[in-house]
Amino acid sequence: MDKSRQLTSPLSAKEEAWLRGWGNNWLHLWHVCANTACERARCCRGNPSNCFKENFWRLPEGVQDWWVLLMEARKDGLSFDEAWAELTDLGLVDELANWRDLACGGAASGAVN
Numbered sequence: 001m002d003k004s005r006q007l008t009s010p011l012s013a014k015e016e017a018w019l020r021g022w023g024n025n026w027l028h029l030w031h032v033c034a035n036t037a038c039e040r041a042r043c044c045r046g047n048p049s050n051c052f053k054e055n056f057w058r059l060p061e062g063v064q065d066w067w068v069l070l071m072e073a074r075k076d077g078l079s080f081d082e083a084w085a086e087l088t089d090l091g092l093v094d095e096l097a098n099w100r101d102l103a104c105g106g107a108a109s110g111a112v113n
């Protein structure tokens with residue numbers, strides 16, 4: 001994995017909310033968060049960009065790739081559907097699905113928020 005890839009630049013409040021949604025509902029960052037309050041709550045309680053930065057690298061590699069490529073596609077102006085099709089071809093949507101099963105596995109959780 002290329003270590004030079006970084007999540008930089010401070011975020012606006014709107015972007016923070018956006019990131020929180022992705023982190024909680026898609027990446028399940030709370031599952032790897034060092035803050036036990038996050039895991040208990042099944043959502044990151046802290047500052048989303050901090051939680052994101054700290055926990056992103058703890059995610060499985062395929063999930064990291066999923067996110068990085070999704071963000072690149074977004075920058076390149078691809079529509080979500082186009083990006084999704086590409087990620088599906090690469091098998092990364094499956095990686096994400098596996099991760100989400102693992103994170104949510106067993107517990108009949110209402111992680112929807």
Ligand SMILES: [Zn+2]
Pocket residue numbers: 029030033034035038043044045046051
């Ligand atoms: Zn957290």
